[in-house]
Amino acid sequence: MACVNPDGTISAVAGKVLLAADQGADERAMAEAAGVPVYRVRASLRELVQAGLLTQADGAWAVTDAGRAAAAQAAGAG
Amino acid sequence: MDANVAQSPSLPRIGEPAPHFEAETTHGTLRLSDFEGSWLILFSHPADFTPVCTTEFIAFAEIAPELSKRNVQLLGLSIDSTYSHIAWVRTIKEKFGVDIPFPIIADLNKEVATAYGMLMPGESKTETSRAVFVIDDKGVVRAMIYYPLTTGRNMDEILRLVDALQTSDEHGVATPAGWRPGDKVIVPPPRTVEDAEARMAAGYECQDWFFCKRAL
Numbered sequence: 295m296a297c298v299n300p301d302g303t304i305s306a307v308a309g310k311v312l313l314a315a316d317q318g319a320d321e322r323a324m325a326e327a328a329g330v331p332v333y334r335v336r337a338s339l340r341e342l343v344q345a346g347l348l349t350q351a352d353g354a355w356a357v358t359d360a361g362r363a364a365a366a367q368a369a370g371a372g
Numbered sequence: 373m374d375a376n377v378a379q380s381p382s383l384p385r386i387g388e389p390a391p392h393f394e395a396e397t398t399h400g401t402l403r404l405s406d407f408e409g410s411w412l413i414l415f416s417h418p419a420d421f422t423p424v425c426t427t428e429f430i431a432f433a434e435i436a437p438e439l440s441k442r443n444v445q446l447l448g449l450s451i452d453s454t455y456s457h458i459a460w461v462r463t464i465k466e467k468f469g470v471d472i473p474f475p476i477i478a479d480l481n482k483e484v485a486t487a488y489g490m491l492m493p494g495e496s497k498t499e500t501s502r503a504v505f506v507i508d509d510k511g512v513v514r515a516m517i518y519y520p521l522t523t524g525r526n527m528d529e530i531l532r533l534v535d536a537l538q539t540s541d542e543h544g545v546a547t548p549a550g551w552r553p554g555d556k557v558i559v560p561p562p563r564t565v566e567d568a569e570a571r572m573a574a575g576y577e578c579q580d581w582f583f584c585k586r587a588l
Contacts, residue, residue: 297400331445333406334399341400 297338298345302364309368311338315348315355316362383489386515390414390507391487397447398457399475404511411444411538412507413530416490416500420452420460424524428502429460430470431527442534443509446474450500451485454478495521506533508541543588556585 297308304312310328321339325332339355342348347361357365384390390412394403404412415432417425432446439446450457457476464470479485479500490500502519514537519525536547545557561582562568568581576584 332409333402333445336406337400337402 297341304364304368308338309365312365316357384513390513393484395477397475397477414447414505416449416503418499420456428524433470435527448476559584
């Protein structure tokens with residue numbers, strides 16, 4: 295249940311986490327938005343950063359262009 | 373120093389930080405720190421596709437909602453692959469109609485099992501015992517339970533243990549044998565003569581100066 299698939303697409307949960315991060319949500323709000331526990335959000339955030347879909351600066355999350363595309367694709371697939 | 377002793381990993385102890393881990397699980401790569409802010413029950417089972425473990429997994433899944441109400445997450449572990457875990461979870465769903473909602477660590481290199489002392493070589497060199505670690509929201513080991521391969525664990529006791537630990541934290545009390553939520557709790561023994569005198573007048577239910585109970 296990794297959030298970034300080998301083909302570069304992301305899971306529906308990861309897509310919801312990205313969208314919530316884009317709206318400035320904190321981890322708890324992201325968990326609510328994605329319907330998963332906070333530990334899953336933390337693991338997803340780490341994976342999304344490693345995949346270059348998300349960055350963090352001064353405590354704020356920023357979704358990259360590739361992240362927006364992946365989130366849109368996940369939303370379409372979901 | 374004996375070389376064998378020097379190589380033995382230090383095992384978790386109650387009251388000390390739980391050993392850090394990063395592990396592949398059925399819910400992706402997880403670290404102990406991902407659970408910070410929640411209590412965690414980290415438990416091991418001997419092997420996937422075995423009958424006692426199957427009954428335990430069904431039982432853990434059944435108490436998962438109650439644990440969630442107590443801010444407790446579950447995390448399983450065995451020395452099996454992620455693929456084996458996935459197949460077993462799917463079989464449990466297919467044959468017993470039960471969803472396993474929690475992640476399971478695939479500890480093929482025994483790294484987490486070794487760090488947590490889940491292996492009992494006298495019983496099995498290839499399977500983890502039935503260990504349960506209750507880790508609090510700050511990452512501290514609060515309780516440990518070990519059962520042998522032959523004996524399935526008692527979920528009621530695990531829930532009771534969590535209730536007792538959280539009640540102790542919240543109210544600064546201890547809990548007597550067989551305590552259940554709603555029962556009277558033990559007021560910690562006094563440490564000074566002055567405190568001993570004071571508590572006799574404090575309205576507690578005391579059999580003696582060292583043995584006092586109160587309702588919450």
